[in-house]
Amino acid sequence: MKRALLGLLAVLGLGLAQKTLVFGANGEPVSLEPGNITDGISIYVQRQIYDTLVDFKPGSTEVTAGLATSWFSSADGKVWTFRLRQGIRFQDGTELTAEAVKFNVERWWDPKNPTRIDAAARYEIWLELFGGFKGDPGSLLKEVQVVDKYTVRFVLTQPFPAFPAAIGSGYFGIASPSAIRKDGAKYGSPTGSAVGTGPFRLVEWRPGEQIVLERNPNYWHKGLPKMDRVVIKVIKDPAARLAALKAGTIDFTTDIPPANLKDLEADPNLQAVFRPSFNVGYLALNPAYKPLSDPRVRQAIAMAINKKAIVQGFWGKLGVTDGHFTPPSMRAFQSPKVTDYEYNPQKAKALLAEAGYPNGFDLELWYMPVSRPYFPTPKEIAEAMAADLSALGIRVRLQTKDWASYLADRKKAPGFQAYMLGWTGDYSDPQNFYDPHFACPIADLFDSAGKPLCVKELGDLLTKAATTPGLEERKRLYQQADELTFNLALRIPIVHSQPLLAKRRNVTGWTPSPLGSESFETLEKR
Amino acid sequence: MGLVPVLFGISLLVFLFLKLIPGDPAQAILGERGSPEQLQALREKLGLNRPLHVQYLTFLRNVLTGDLGVSAVSTIPVAEELKRRWPATFELALSATLVAVALGIPLGILAAVRKNSLLDTLSMSLSLLGVSIPVFWLGLLLVYLFAVNLHWLPTGGRLSTDLALDFRPITGFLVLDGLLSLKPQVVLDALRHLLLPALTLGTIPLAILTRITRGAMLEVLSQDYVRTARAKGLSERQVILKHALKNALLPVVTIVGLQFGTLLGGAILTETIFSWPGIGSYIYEGILNRDYPVVQAGVLVVATAFVLVNLLVDLSYALLDPRIQYR
Numbered sequence: 001m002k003r004a005l006l007g008l009l010a011v012l013g014l015g016l017a018q019k020t021l022v023f024g025a026n027g028e029p030v031s032l033e034p035g036n037i038t039d040g041i042s043i044y045v046q047r048q049i050y051d052t053l054v055d056f057k058p059g060s061t062e063v064t065a066g067l068a069t070s071w072f073s074s075a076d077g078k079v080w081t082f083r084l085r086q087g088i089r090f091q092d093g094t095e096l097t098a099e100a101v102k103f104n105v106e107r108w109w110d111p112k113n114p115t116r117i118d119a120a121a122r123y124e125i126w127l128e129l130f131g132g133f134k135g136d137p138g139s140l141l142k143e144v145q146v147v148d149k150y151t152v153r154f155v156l157t158q159p160f161p162a163f164p165a166a167i168g169s170g171y172f173g174i175a176s177p178s179a180i181r182k183d184g185a186k187y188g189s190p191t192g193s194a195v196g197t198g199p200f201r202l203v204e205w206r207p208g209e210q211i212v213l214e215r216n217p218n219y220w221h222k223g224l225p226k227m228d229r230v231v232i233k234v235i236k237d238p239a240a241r242l243a244a245l246k247a248g249t250i251d252f253t254t255d256i257p258p259a260n261l262k263d264l265e266a267d268p269n270l271q272a273v274f275r276p277s278f279n280v281g282y283l284a285l286n287p288a289y290k291p292l293s294d295p296r297v298r299q300a301i302a303m304a305i306n307k308k309a310i311v312q313g314f315w316g317k318l319g320v321t322d323g324h325f326t327p328p329s330m331r332a333f334q335s336p337k338v339t340d341y342e343y344n345p346q347k348a349k350a351l352l353a354e355a356g357y358p359n360g361f362d363l364e365l366w367y368m369p370v371s372r373p374y375f376p377t378p379k380e381i382a383e384a385m386a387a388d389l390s391a392l393g394i395r396v397r398l399q400t401k402d403w404a405s406y407l408a409d410r411k412k413a414p415g416f417q418a419y420m421l422g423w424t425g426d427y428s429d430p431q432n433f434y435d436p437h438f439a440c441p442i443a444d445l446f447d448s449a450g451k452p453l454c455v456k457e458l459g460d461l462l463t464k465a466a467t468t469p470g471l472e473e474r475k476r477l478y479q480q481a482d483e484l485t486f487n488l489a490l491r492i493p494i495v496h497s498q499p500l501l502a503k504r505r506n507v508t509g510w511t512p513s514p515l516g517s518e519s520f521e522t523l524e525k526r
Numbered sequence: 527m528g529l530v531p532v533l534f535g536i537s538l539l540v541f542l543f544l545k546l547i548p549g550d551p552a553q554a555i556l557g558e559r560g561s562p563e564q565l566q567a568l569r570e571k572l573g574l575n576r577p578l579h580v581q582y583l584t585f586l587r588n589v590l591t592g593d594l595g596v597s598a599v600s601t602i603p604v605a606e607e608l609k610r611r612w613p614a615t616f617e618l619a620l621s622a623t624l625v626a627v628a629l630g631i632p633l634g635i636l637a638a639v640r641k642n643s644l645l646d647t648l649s650m651s652l653s654l655l656g657v658s659i660p661v662f663w664l665g666l667l668l669v670y671l672f673a674v675n676l677h678w679l680p681t682g683g684r685l686s687t688d689l690a691l692d693f694r695p696i697t698g699f700l701v702l703d704g705l706l707s708l709k710p711q712v713v714l715d716a717l718r719h720l721l722l723p724a725l726t727l728g729t730i731p732l733a734i735l736t737r738i739t740r741g742a743m744l745e746v747l748s749q750d751y752v753r754t755a756r757a758k759g760l761s762e763r764q765v766i767l768k769h770a771l772k773n774a775l776l777p778v779v780t781i782v783g784l785q786f787g788t789l790l791g792g793a794i795l796t797e798t799i800f801s802w803p804g805i806g807s808y809i810y811e812g813i814l815n816r817d818y819p820v821v822q823a824g825v826l827v828v829a830t831a832f833v834l835v836n837l838l839v840d841l842s843y844a845l846l847d848p849r850i851q852y853r
Contacts, residue, residue, distance in 0.1 A: 020687070020688075022687055028600075030599055030600050031600065031601070038559075117601070122601075124556070124559075124564050124567075124568075127561070127563070127564060128559060128561070128564070189600075189601075189602060190602070206690075207602075207607070207610060207803065208610075208611065208614075208803025208804075208807070208808075209683065209684065209690070209801075209803050210683075210687070210690060212691060231687050231691070233683065233687065233801070234801060234803075235682060235683075235801040236798055236801065236807070237798045237799055237801070239666055239799070240666075240669065240681065240682055240798070240799050240800065240801060243666070243669045243670060243673060243674050243681045243682075244681040244682060244801075246674045247673045247674045247677065247680075247681045249673075249680060249681050249682075249683075249687070401548070401549075402547070402548050402549045403549065403554060404548075404549025404550050404551065404553040404554035404816070405548055405549040405550075405553075406549075407553050407554075407556075407557070407558065408549070408550055408553045421558065422558070423558060436559075
């Protein structure tokens with residue numbers, strides 16, 4: 001009787017039974033088609049709809065079971081086999097099988113695949129993480145095999161120990177093949193569908209306004225998600241988003257400017273939430289410029305910059321500084337011998353004199369024209385560094401140019417003398433931090449002849465670390481790389497910043513992932 | 527018709543100005559990442575490899591056949607997106623203009639009639655404040671006062687979350703849609719959402735309109751025929767509203783038209799503060815992302831709307847003043 005009454009109430013639309021959570025998004029997703037885009041908000045929404053082959057422990061970068069319950073590689077590290085959870089259904093009722101996984105991977109990998117939506121140059125993330133598309137000489141993937149209904153195998157051209165972490169990154173949600181075939185070019189767009197196996201299913205996408213997700217009743221993780229519905233409201237302006245949070249229009253949000261931390265802490269209804277850092281903001285020192293070709297000069301610069309004061313001043317609680325190029329969540333791969341450069345202007349000056357520059361030198365320091373999570377206010381930070389360097393007699397001239405030219409020109413020989421930039425990781429492996437910055441040849445640092453720089457010892461070490469199968473051995477190799485990059489001081493890590501998020505106090509169960517997006521399945525509103 | 531050369535000129539200007547921006551749009555889209563191969567592939571896709579005149583002629587040919595291109599970022603056709611967004615912009619522009627007209631013209635008349643009175647000084651000072659206030663500041667102030675602290679009005683968007691969940695818009699004009707589908711709660715909710723953005727956006731036109739109306743009225747009120755009308759023994763009300771106002775309206779209508787045309791172009795700041803899914807924020811995003819097709823087509827459509835509104839204003843002169851005739 002009671003149940004019937006409740007049912008009646010629900011039918012009458014009194015909404016008693018529906019538990020809705022409202023998320024304030026800092027932008028509009030570009031697409032909900034996995035593997036085709038890289039922007040943060042698209043991935044965040046996709047994370048609610050799709051699952052990936054492997055998952056990550058809440059709040060960490062440690063790989064754990066996802067759609068696959070187990071996986072292993074061959075002794076040479078070139079063949080990876082994944083065993084899938086059985087009996088999982090996509091939100092359209094079709095079953096998740098090895099065939100379905102193969103279908104997804106081949107779309108991303110094969111440029112000639114007829115089910116690709118190729119309106120713009122996309123699927124670039126595959127190119128970036130896996131060396132190339134099918135037919136490219138650099139392609140890491142050679143073949144995808146269906147071993148049996150629930151076992152899929154990847155044959156690679158060379159050992160890639162980080163493969164599970166890479167294929168399990170948020171870009172590569174597994175979508176329903178029948179939904180993709182049915183929708184064609186509309187798949188993942190506001191007028192099409194987006195069908196995965198994840199905790200929520202897409203109900204409606206009204207561009208510029210909101211996306212409505214509803215609980216997937218057949219979700220394989222029993223008891224989750226805790227909410228019936230998640231509404232994602234697009235509120236681009238951070239001040240407007242904060243106002244909406246204060247007014248209770250939204251329950252939780254991301255991308256709050258660091259300056260608002262005090263405001264958040266002062267409001268009894270709100271709570272600041274920190275996402276563990278997964279980035280690095282660095283100062284690159286280019287050996288193509290003569291004084292910087294001497295490692296002692298680079299070390300002196302590292303020693304002369306008061307990193308602690310800068311990070312305290314510009315980030316406060318939202319940043320940490322250390323000597324590692326990788327963020328703190330990758331501690332296992334960091335050498336205990338590396339702490340940080342000691343801030344010591346006298347010692348730095350002596351080192352500089354030893355290298356033959358007792359009176360300093362002129363230096364062009366380039367700062368980015370745009371704000372990034374790792375450097376929210378590049379110009380002011382550059383000014384602070386320039387002030388520190390002037391104590392050594394280094395006469396800094398601050399430079400900048402438009403963002404596109406900045407990114408392109410640093411790679412044109414002889415490059416910039418010194419410049420600021422950063423990196424946010426794509427997947428949870430140190431390779432993703434080291435290789436783009438230190439593998440030979442380095443695209444944006446040059447030798448005295450104007451050729452892209454190659455530090456052979458480091459390059460060889462990174463190649464070995466990237467292809468060695470054993471985890472313990474890889475840890476050892478990356479710890480060596482950590483020591484080597486620290487001593488080389490080619491890129492001085494200034495900060496690992498923690499993005500600021502916020503929620504209302506009655507929202508619980510939110511554990512932000514360092515990787516940038518996490519499932520809303522454990523969130524609850526009281 | 528002067529319309530065609532004007533639009534042609536606009537299309538050429540937009541195209542060339544975009545090309546003047548330094549840097550490679552492909553690099554801007556790819557950001558910190560991007561190998562030379564990726565860059566090359568993207569440039570080819572965006573057609574940036576072809577000679578400038580070919581790019582322009584292709585753009586022009588497509589526009590003439592009704593194809594406004596595809597967004598380089600979202601791959602959604604620009605025409606589709608503009609079609610979806612224009613009701614939001616139109617609704618907001620219309621409301622803001624209504625606010626400006628409904629308050630600005632009476633205020634201007636009163637100020638003119640009671641010249642040098644306290645009311646005159648007050649309305650002139652307020653209108654000076656109105657034109658000088660930064661829109662984003664006013665918008666945020668209103669949000670914090672009426673939405674965050676008093677909880678009287680929503681902080682942004684076009685409909686409340688719970689209402690939007692089961693309401694299907696018909697035309698995209700939510701107030702109208704609420705009426706059509708006989709849902710008074712939707713009409714009310716949409717109006718509540720419109721109020722703050724319309725006030726924010728309407729403030730500058732309101733201030734300008736008050737000043738223009740006052741000036742035009744003062745000029746007319748000092749003319750002979752007004753004195754004659756008064757001498758005939760007409761009531762002051764009749765003199766002002768019937769005789770003076772009609773003649774003073776010409777410059778006022780011109781300004782209303784110009785302002786409305788400008789508002790149709792979308793109000794980037796207001797749309798951003800109130801999360802209003804209109805054309806202004808779309809073009810703004812396009813500029814930030816170097817999304818050429820979006821900016822080119824967006825500006826062209828906005829310019830066309832502006833030119834059309836002005837054409838309507840010109841035509842309305844004939845209605846207001848029989849001495850003006852168009853052949």
